[in-house]
Amino acid sequence: MKYVYWISAVAVVAAGLYFALNVKVQPEGLTKIKYTQVQTPEDFGKMVLQELKLEIRESPVIFLGVTPNQIEDMELWRGFLEMNQEYGFMYDVLLMEPMLPYIEIFNVGMRIDMKNEMARLAEGIRKARLANLRVAVVVPSIYSTHLLKNNPYNRLKEEYQIEGLSISIAKFPVTKEQEASFSPRCVVEGATAQDPAGTGALGCAIINGARKTYKEKIDDGKYSGLMEQTGVKDYLILFNRNPNSK
Template identity: 25%
Template sequence: MKTIYWVIGVVVVSVSTFIYLMLGDAQKTVPKIKLSYFATEAEIAESVTKILSQILQQRSTFWIGIEPDKTEQLEVVLQLKQQLEKTKPFDKVIVDEELALSKEWLEKFKVTDSVAVKNNLPATGEQLANLEKTGQSYLVITASIYSAPTIIGNQLHQLKEKYLIQPTTFSLAFFPTSSEEEKYMLFPCRTEDHSGTASWGCEVANKSRFTRRKVDQANTKPWIGLMDLIGEKDYMILLKKK
């Protein structure tokens, strides 16, 4: 009988956790760019910096997280970098080695340093902490699962705790505009999560499900997206290129 109660307890906890992941984030995020349509990557970047113009004038350290092998997201990041530099040029442009960017992209971003965010966290933390201590501006380009504050205990979380860095973050993810498109999400929302990324996947899925009924299928612009504030200095950008 005790075994039965234990099993029931585990199921209840699992279901409760899943419901929290599915519904909790909707109450915590703050829309900054509502569902919108964009003609170009530059237009996306301009929209982001325009809506945050006053805030960005006071900040000089940034992380931008992307999904692996999403070239279209790299184009957006490039334009966002250029927009951010209009306020203050970056002293350091740092790329996570794990992204394995081509030489062409490294040149486009004008990369000054490379780091192993996951595999050499202490060195990354020391470098970024020193940059902030000396008042230098920087941009780190890494994976979304490392930059999203939703994932407790991830690389950003650890660096903030141990090295006291305080960057502004933008974490990009694919925007599934239908239930069928959720199969293309790299980090799905599921109860049996062995990777530790379900909280991020559920945040993306929850926002997408809440918003996609408003999608205008007749709009011909190639990009559709939105942006929410998901932390003190953290933003989630959902994008889909048709």
């Protein structure tokens, strides 16, 4: 009887592994910018602006997510903000998460901790909007994405009734073999696997997008990326530094 139980357990584990590696997992995004390679992160930021021009005009509050310690993510948003200078589209106020490295590449910006100073952030956004000012908030992607139920963005929405457009950047695996060790890990909602960090939904969105790129060419010295829509006002950029890029 023990042998039957052991065989059954192995079968369950094998089936779960097959599912994770070969079956589409939720949430599955809608591609807005197909896989492309650019010379600089700023080039991709300009592509994002062109693609989401209408959405940006209709969003006086925007959350721009980055992967901490990755300067190319900051450079991408620098290109986006520097190009976005048209009246009715540009953002007048820039708020920055103080723990993020490389924030000095932006010439201006007030530093507010979104997670620990949420009331102050909400008040600042409200005052800016009363003055008819448009607000951009640069924070870690795990704060900005709408995919994570209990993250700072969703707390800000539920507790302070402040919403906005979110565009978050994440790194992505370039082969199926890399999925098993990739972080954040994909954990499907309702699965038996543990998700103590609460980032499983973001991990699944990254994997789904990354699987569209595994057969694509990777050129040395460039940057690779694509953009997926993962919610009504939520977008996910997958952006990697290729080998030998500056």
